[in-house]
Amino acid sequence: MAEVExxxxxxxxxxxxxxxxxxxxxxQIAAWRSLILDYHKITKHCILDxxxxxxTALFNNTAIDRKLPLEGxxxxxxxxxxxxxxQPLDKQKHRWQIYWHTLEEWADLVYSWVQRCGMMNTxxxxxxxxxxDNSADEEFHGLDTEIMVKILQTLEVSKKAELFDDxxxxxxx
Amino acid sequence: xxxxxxxxxxxxxxxxxLIREKGVNLYDGNEKTSFEGGEVVxxxxxxxxARPGDIPRGLTCLSxxxxxxxxxxxxxxxxxxxxxxxxxIVLHLSQALPxxxxxxxxxxxxxxxxxxxxxxxxxNFVQIINETxxxxxxxxxxxAATPSQASDVKLRAGxxxxxRGIQEKQKAADESISRAFQDLSKLMGMAKDMVNLSKNISxxxxxxxxxxxxxxxxxxxxxxxxxxxxxxxxxxxFRSENKYYIELARQLADILEEPITDVGGMMxxxxxxxxxxxxxxxxxLSPEDLIQACHMLEKLNLPLRLRQFDSGVKVLQLHxxxxxxxxxxxxxxxxxxxxxxxxxxxxxxxxSVLLAKERxxxxxxxxxxxRDESIEGLxxxxxxxxxxxD
Numbered sequence: 001m002a003e004v005e006x007x008x009x010x011x012x013x014x015x016x017x018x019x020x021x022x023x024x025x026x027x028q029i030a031a032w033r034s035l036i037l038d039y040h041k042i043t044k045h046c047i048l049d050x051x052x053x054x055x056t057a058l059f060n061n062t063a064i065d066r067k068l069p070l071e072g073x074x075x076x077x078x079x080x081x082x083x084x085x086x087q088p089l090d091k092q093k094h095r096w097q098i099y100w101h102t103l104e105e106w107a108d109l110v111y112s113w114v115q116r117c118g119m120m121n122t123x124x125x126x127x128x129x130x131x132x133d134n135s136a137d138e139e140f141h142g143l144d145t146e147i148m149v150k151i152l153q154t155l156e157v158s159k160k161a162e163l164f165d166d167x168x169x170x171x172x173x
Numbered sequence: 174x175x176x177x178x179x180x181x182x183x184x185x186x187x188x189x190x191l192i193r194e195k196g197v198n199l200y201d202g203n204e205k206t207s208f209e210g211g212e213v214v215x216x217x218x219x220x221x222x223a224r225p226g227d228i229p230r231g232l233t234c235l236s237x238x239x240x241x242x243x244x245x246x247x248x249x250x251x252x253x254x255x256x257x258x259x260x261x262i263v264l265h266l267s268q269a270l271p272x273x274x275x276x277x278x279x280x281x282x283x284x285x286x287x288x289x290x291x292x293x294x295x296x297n298f299v300q301i302i303n304e305t306x307x308x309x310x311x312x313x314x315x316x317a318a319t320p321s322q323a324s325d326v327k328l329r330a331g332x333x334x335x336x337r338g339i340q341e342k343q344k345a346a347d348e349s350i351s352r353a354f355q356d357l358s359k360l361m362g363m364a365k366d367m368v369n370l371s372k373n374i375s376x377x378x379x380x381x382x383x384x385x386x387x388x389x390x391x392x393x394x395x396x397x398x399x400x401x402x403x404x405x406x407x408x409x410x411f412r413s414e415n416k417y418y419i420e421l422a423r424q425l426a427d428i429l430e431e432p433i434t435d436v437g438g439m440m441x442x443x444x445x446x447x448x449x450x451x452x453x454x455x456x457x458l459s460p461e462d463l464i465q466a467c468h469m470l471e472k473l474n475l476p477l478r479l480r481q482f483d484s485g486v487k488v489l490q491l492h493x494x495x496x497x498x499x500x501x502x503x504x505x506x507x508x509x510x511x512x513x514x515x516x517x518x519x520x521x522x523x524x525s526v527l528l529a530k531e532r533x534x535x536x537x538x539x540x541x542x543x544r545d546e547s548i549e550g551l552x553x554x555x556x557x558x559x560x561x562x563d
Binding site: 008009012013014016017019020021023024027028031065066 | 512537538540543544545546547552554556557558559561
């Protein structure tokens with residue numbers, strides 16, 4: 001697993017207080033967004049639980065003894081959700097899926113890979129896509145199955161794929 | 174209603190039965206109570222009320238000692254518009270005595286109660302009750318049994334005891350305060366003479382400049398000045414409020430311009446209030462007058478301005494003192510120190526913490542600072558979010 005490269009803001013204490021001044025806050029939240037997405041991309045974690053988030057290095061910089069308060073985390077996650085980079089999994093908004101690519105971007109990636117491999121009009125399992133040898137070099141290799149289902153569902157809407165067998169298999173068009 | 178006591182429907186010694194009425198409802202003030210359709214018995218000492226049949230059996234009933242009844246009248250029923258057949262009489266009651274036996278209602282805001290007679294009323298009733306009250310038979314009654322005796326014995330235990338203690342303390346405090354103010358008003362009276370005397374002296378000095386040396390004159394004048402403002406603007410000098418405030422504003426600007434410059438161009442209104450009143454010595458200003466006068470500052474084009482921060486803090490500041498300057502200086506201080514709390518800035522500049530905080534907030538508002546809220550408190554940093562490009 002690659003090391004996360006922390007931005008300069010990470011060691012700047014005010015980063016861990018949601019700013020009051022509008023313009024400042026916009027900049028701050030933008031920095032948090034890219035940090036959260038980078039972090040999840042590198043660690044390949046897709047699920048973030050707000051109840052535990054404060055314990056992870058992402059929101060808790062022990063070196064300067066600062067952590068982002070829960071409201072701050074939720075604020076940023078909601079901002080991510082606005083652009084389709086995150087989605088709450090429960091009504092209480094405790095568990096979130098983080099998409100460092102939006103679902104549409106993912107769908108494009110998967111579809112172009114399918115085209116390259118000549119898998120059009122054939123049936124394949126989800127396991128083949130996320131863990132098969134063919135996709136070893138792709139970014140979605142090893143991606144969470146739940147997210148893969150959502151990606152394929154996005155393709156389904158644009159009539160480029162069809163899921164069947166209780167979301168175990170898929171056929172591309 | 175709170176004057177009622179629970180009692181047994183038995184006559185005590187010396188008490189005699191007078192009259193009985195049926196179908197009586199009790200009202201607490203004008204409000205209906207749950208005591209309806211009962212029997213009322215008037216004795217020489219008390220007014221008893223009970224459910225029908227309870228009194229002959231000697232059960233517990235409600236008892237209103239007649240000593241609480243100040244005055245009885247028949248209600249002239251304008252409220253019922255003549256629809257209700259029932260007659261009502263109103264009993265005006267005095268304060269319940271301490272040590273009263275508990276009754277059905279502990280506290281009532283009304284100082285009167287009503288009896289409503291659904292089944293009509295013996296025309297003599299009001300007359301009889303009035304006569305009974307006037308005869309005050311209960312006063313001849315053996316004193317050991319009356320609650321007024323109980324009030325003489327001080328109860329120390331329980332909430333009543335504590336409440337009484339508090340009441341006594343308040344009374345004592347009240348007295349000492351009013352005594353203190355007596356002294357103060359005497360002092361104020363004397364002070365007028367003192368001010369007049371000093372005015373006379375300064376007048377004389379002016380007239381006979383030659384008799385004493387220049388040096389002595391100056392020294393004496395400085396003594397007078399150190400007593401305070403030599404001629405304070407007072408309300409009695411002016412007919413109209415407006416004029417008073419205008420003069421007051423002028424004087425404020427006069428005496429405050431220098432000290433405010435000294436403390437960096439801004440002074441919290443509380444400090445202003447203290448300073449002004451200290452300088453005035455005896456003709457004290459009220460906070461309202463001060464604020465009114467401060468509102469005049471701008472109209473009169475004086476060098477001071479009243480300013481209210483977003484947080485509600487009010488200050489007087491020099492007209493020349495602008496936010497831009499404050500922001501610039503505070504931002505510089507932040508760059509210098511790396512980060513600052515309000516306390517640190519206050520120490521650096523020799524201003525109050527409140528004002529230091531306002532300065533930092535203003536700097537933040539201009540986007541030159543950002544905050545770090547942690548368990549150690551609120552700290553401000555240079556706004557690297559906006560300044561640093563990466």
